[in-house]
Amino acid sequence: MVRERPVLLHDHAAENLRFIRDAMERAAAFTAVPGWGGVTVGLTALVVAAIAGTRYDSFRWLAAWLIEAALAVAIAVVAMTRKAGRSGAPLLAAPTRRFALAYLPPLAAGAVLTALFAANGLGPRLPAMWLLLYGTALTSGGAFSVRIVPIMGAAFMALGIVAVALPPEYGEWLMAAGFGGLHIGFGLVIARHYGG
Amino acid sequence: MADRAAAKVRVERPKAKGEAQKSGQAAVRLDRLIHERLRLGIVSALAVNDRLTFNDLKRLLQTTDGNLSVHARKLEDASYIACEKSFDGRLPRTEYRLTAGGRRALEKYLAHMEAIIKAVKPS
Numbered sequence: 462m463v464r465e466r467p468v469l470l471h472d473h474a475a476e477n478l479r480f481i482r483d484a485m486e487r488a489a490a491f492t493a494v495p496g497w498g499g500v501t502v503g504l505t506a507l508v509v510a511a512i513a514g515t516r517y518d519s520f521r522w523l524a525a526w527l528i529e530a531a532l533a534v535a536i537a538v539v540a541m542t543r544k545a546g547r548s549g550a551p552l553l554a555a556p557t558r559r560f561a562l563a564y565l566p567p568l569a570a571g572a573v574l575t576a577l578f579a580a581n582g583l584g585p586r587l588p589a590m591w592l593l594l595y596g597t598a599l600t601s602g603g604a605f606s607v608r609i610v611p612i613m614g615a616a617f618m619a620l621g622i623v624a625v626a627l628p629p630e631y632g633e634w635l636m637a638a639g640f641g642g643l644h645i646g647f648g649l650v651i652a653r654h655y656g657g
Numbered sequence: 658m659a660d661r662a663a664a665k666v667r668v669e670r671p672k673a674k675g676e677a678q679k680s681g682q683a684a685v686r687l688d689r690l691i692h693e694r695l696r697l698g699i700v701s702a703l704a705v706n707d708r709l710t711f712n713d714l715k716r717l718l719q720t721t722d723g724n725l726s727v728h729a730r731k732l733e734d735a736s737y738i739a740c741e742k743s744f745d746g747r748l749p750r751t752e753y754r755l756t757a758g759g760r761r762a763l764e765k766y767l768a769h770m771e772a773i774i775k776a777v778k779p780s
Contacts, residue, residue: 474773480694481701481767488702488709488717556706 491560491606496652498540502533503644510637518584564602567594585629593621613647695728703755711751
């Protein structure tokens, strides 16, 4: 009897620690990731890819994608708010703040670099930079969210690396595959497995 | 070995009444207030958030209104958590946060668990 107790206690203690860690992780994660919102963003990106043309250093091309970016932000905000509302709880303040603090800096860097690239005739290289930094934002923000978010980030980064390796002519297809295809694909998975 | 484990995990008697009475059966008596699953979940969730509403906790711990309020009440009685009621428009809103005492209780509980694991680890 005395022999048995430590083993039981040990298992029980380890199990308790696991339970605490799980509860903390769940409580700290940002869960209002919009699945259907992602699908919608992906569809608008496909439309933009189709109409933006392939003159990557033209004003028209840049303007089309900047408008798409603004539209995507609006769709994401609406979708997150609705998802949080539907789950019966407000966006938890602390997890949302942690997510935002990790997610936004790479996007801010991307905005600054966009101006630099555009001003120096590097428009054709924007797709690679955008895919890489958007992937970085998702990967780092994803550390505070459900597992699928950093995976999606890694997929964007991988596509960004492909974009760096390929000649600039493929930019249009990479934009469609990334901001269109990956958003739709991961959006469907999130909608299915993470509640909408 | 068993003695060492037991020695490290001595009684941590909470100040609240009731729950602490079931003594004597186990060699290891932990802080019973925190040991119970749902209450441990409440305290853990609050440890990583400044404050959480009743609905946040209900969703996180996947439990019912009745269950959650009973257990939250016990923690509140022990001053492990503090509760604030307010109105969000017309809807009543209950917010919880971990008190300093609650955080200490969780830290002690964690230390106990670690001590148990260490004590029986083959050397």
